[in-house]
Structures are given as C-alpha cells and as structure tokens.
Amino acid sequence: MTCPFFFCTLNYCMATIIKSNSVNGRPLKLSKTLSLRDFYHKRQKILILRSCGGLGDILMHRMIFEDLKNTVPDAEIHFACPWMYHDVVKDHPFIDKVIDSETVDITEYIITYNTSTACGRYELALAPYSGEHRSDIWANHCGVTLKNHNMHIKLTEKEKKNGKKLIEENRDRNGPSVAFCPISAWRGKNLLRHQILGVTNHLHKQGCYVFGLHNDPIMTFVENDIPFIHDVKSRTWMSVIDQADYIISVDTAGFHCAGGMGKPLLGIFTWADGEVYGKYYDCLISQRHRNLDPNWTCGPCYDWSNCPKVQRNIVKPCLTELSPELIIEQVEKMFKRWPR
Numbered sequence: 001m002t003c004p005f006f007f008c009t010l011n012y013c014m015a016t017i018i019k020s021n022s023v024n025g026r027p028l029k030l031s032k033t034l035s036l037r038d039f040y041h042k043r044q045k046i047l048i049l050r051s052c053g054g055l056g057d058i059l060m061h062r063m064i065f066e067d068l069k070n071t072v073p074d075a076e077i078h079f080a081c082p083w084m085y086h087d088v089v090k091d092h093p094f095i096d097k098v099i100d101s102e103t104v105d106i107t108e109y110i111i112t113y114n115t116s117t118a119c120g121r122y123e124l125a126l127a128p129y130s131g132e133h134r135s136d137i138w139a140n141h142c143g144v145t146l147k148n149h150n151m152h153i154k155l156t157e158k159e160k161k162n163g164k165k166l167i168e169e170n171r172d173r174n175g176p177s178v179a180f181c182p183i184s185a186w187r188g189k190n191l192l193r194h195q196i197l198g199v200t201n202h203l204h205k206q207g208c209y210v211f212g213l214h215n216d217p218i219m220t221f222v223e224n225d226i227p228f229i230h231d232v233k234s235r236t237w238m239s240v241i242d243q244a245d246y247i248i249s250v251d252t253a254g255f256h257c258a259g260g261m262g263k264p265l266l267g268i269f270t271w272a273d274g275e276v277y278g279k280y281y282d283c284l285i286s287q288r289h290r291n292l293d294p295n296w297t298c299g300p301c302y303d304w305s306n307c308p309k310v311q312r313n314i315v316k317p318c319l320t321e322l323s324p325e326l327i328i329e330q331v332e333k334m335f336k337r338w339p340r
Contacts, residue, residue, distance in 0.1 A: 182218065265282070
C-alpha cells in the first residue's frame with residue numbers, strides 16, 4: 001500500500017508556490033513550480049530574516065535559536081541580518097549559517113519567517129500593556145514557544161583578554177570597573193547631563209572606576225575628563241562588557257549584551273517597559289513605572305514619537321523626572337546584590 005503521506009508530499013512539491021513579500025523595501029512576487037528535486041534540497045532549511053537592526057534587537061534574537069533547533073533538530077537554521085551585525089551572532093551554536101539580509105535569496109527556502117516588524121506591531125497594538133518579551137514575540141511569529149532564553153554568547157580567551165586590556169588602558173583610578181552606557185540610538189532614552197554626572201560622581205565616591213561605553217564619544221564624559229571607550233569593533237565591545245565588573249546602561253544594546261552574559265546589571269528605562277525587556281536577565285531596573293508608584297500614571301507607554309504630555313521631540317517626563325537620586329538607589333541595590 002502506498003503511504004498517503006507520499007501523495008500529500010508529492011502534491012505539495014509539485015504545487016505552484018506564489019510568494020508576495022518584501023525585503024528591504026523591494027517587492028517580491030514570485031511564481032514557480034517547486035520540483036521534487038528542489039524540494040529535496042530545500043526541505044530542511046529554515047530562514048529567519050531580520051532586515052534591520054538595531055544591535056539590541058539582534059542580541060535578543062540570539063534567544064530564539066536554541067528552541068527553534070530543538071523543535072526541528074534536523075533542520076538547518078539560517079539567520080539573515082544586516083552584514084554589520086554578523087560578528088555579533090557568528091558564534092551562536094544553534095545558527096548554522098549567517099547571511100546578509102541585503103543579498104539573501106529567499107527563493108532558496110521553502111520556509112521563511114520575517115521578524116523585522118513583528119515587535120513593532122505587537123507593542124503598538126497592546127501599548128501601554130505590552131507584556132511579551134521581544135524574543136517571545138519573534139518565536140511566536142515562527143510558531144514556537146520558548147522554553148529557554150539563552151543567548152549563548154561565546155567569547156574566546158583572546159577576545160576576553162583584549163577586552164580586559166582595553167579597560168585597564170583607560171583606567172584613571174583603582175576600584176571595581178563600571179561600564180556606563182548612558183546613550184542610545186533613541187533620544188528619548190538618553191540620560192541627561194546632570195543624571196550622568198550624578199551617577200558617575202556617586203560611583204567615584206564609592207571607590208569605583210567608571211568608564212563610558214558607546215560607539216561615539218560621550219560629550220559629558222569628554223568635558224569632565226571621564227574615561228570612555230568608543231569606536232571599537234563589535235566583538236571588542238562585547239569583550240569589554242564581559243570583562244567589566246558592573247554594567248549600568250539605558251535601554252540600549254549594552255543592557256541586552258550584559259543581560260545575556262549574566263553580568264551584574266542595572267538598566268535605566270524611560271518609555272519602554274524595563275520589567276518586560278529585562279524579565280529574562282538577572283538585573284535591577286531604574287524607571288518611573290506605574291507598577292512601582294501608584295501616583296505615576298504616565299507609563300511606560302511605548303509612545304516614543306508622540307508623548308501625550310509634551311510636544312514632539314521635547315524631552316519626556318519619564319526621563320526628566322527620573323532623578324539621579326532614584327538611579328543611585330538602584331546602584332546601591334546592585335552593589336548589595338553583587339558585593340564589590
């Protein structure tokens with residue numbers, strides 16, 4: 001007797017597949033007959049496509065691949081993302097191939113999951129109560145429920161030594177090293193000058209060596225002769241975070257990298273929900289949050305473009321009303337949780 005699954009599979013193989021999609025704004029309308037030979041070569045490849053950044057989102061993507069692989073152990077998991085992020089994911093043990101999202105040929109795959117806009121749609125639709133972590137949103141988009149949320153960051157000993165060397169070369173005092181990341185790609189997440197100096201001065205009084213960490217110079221650090229590390233390659237940046245004793249970061253890639261590494265970590269948040277973004281990290285959060293203060297009804301709201309309290313492009317209350325003292329309270333809790 002011929003197995004019914006054979007006919008099912010054969011019918012699927014010989015059917016006409018029509019895909020309408022877009023990659024980087026390029027419309028794709030493909031119509032082709034999938035031959036049995038094509039199906040044989042493509043049947044075990046799965047493409048996860050992320051056509052944009054930022055770096056924090058790429059790092060959070062690292063959480064989904066272990067369970068994807070566990071769901072289909074014999075499949076090849078390919079991850080397409082912008083080429084500038086390839087070094088950030090190339091060491092992942094459950095990614096079989098990293099591809100440039102600009103040049104990937106999606107016709108080489110039967111199954112493609114485009115995660116580029118899934119989180120934005122979810123968070124805007126459910127704001128201000130967007131309770132799912134981004135890794136879970138992406139995994140659910142692929143039909144998988146995550147059991148693990150491991151980033152599996154694997155730095156070499158040489159990379160770690162380079163990170164330690166860079167930290168020590170910039171050292172201006174003794175004490176535990178604190179990587180301070182006060183700047184994000186989003187203006188509404190950046191700490192203000194008095195907040196940066198308030199936290200830095202407190203850390204100095206506590207006997208810590210503080211250095212700034214960002215891709216560009218941080219002017220508050222430059223103007224006050226505070227060491228900073230910038231303009232380094234992504235693997236070096238990851239190694240610096242790995243070798244620092246503590247990480248204090250706004251909602252940016254430094255927060256997610258440190259969280260994925262399990263570093264002593266304090267996250268500082270404004271309009272995005274730190275309790276959600278940090279739910280899988282062993283970390284502390286400093287934020288004006290409705291769950292912590294019944295008198296604070298502002299957020300987090302996820303409304304990054306149009307704050308209901310101020311005009312567009314003006315600094316938002318969720319940042320201006322986060323005093324240095326409130327951040328320092330969490331700094332002290334960080335030191336108690338992870339003694340110096």
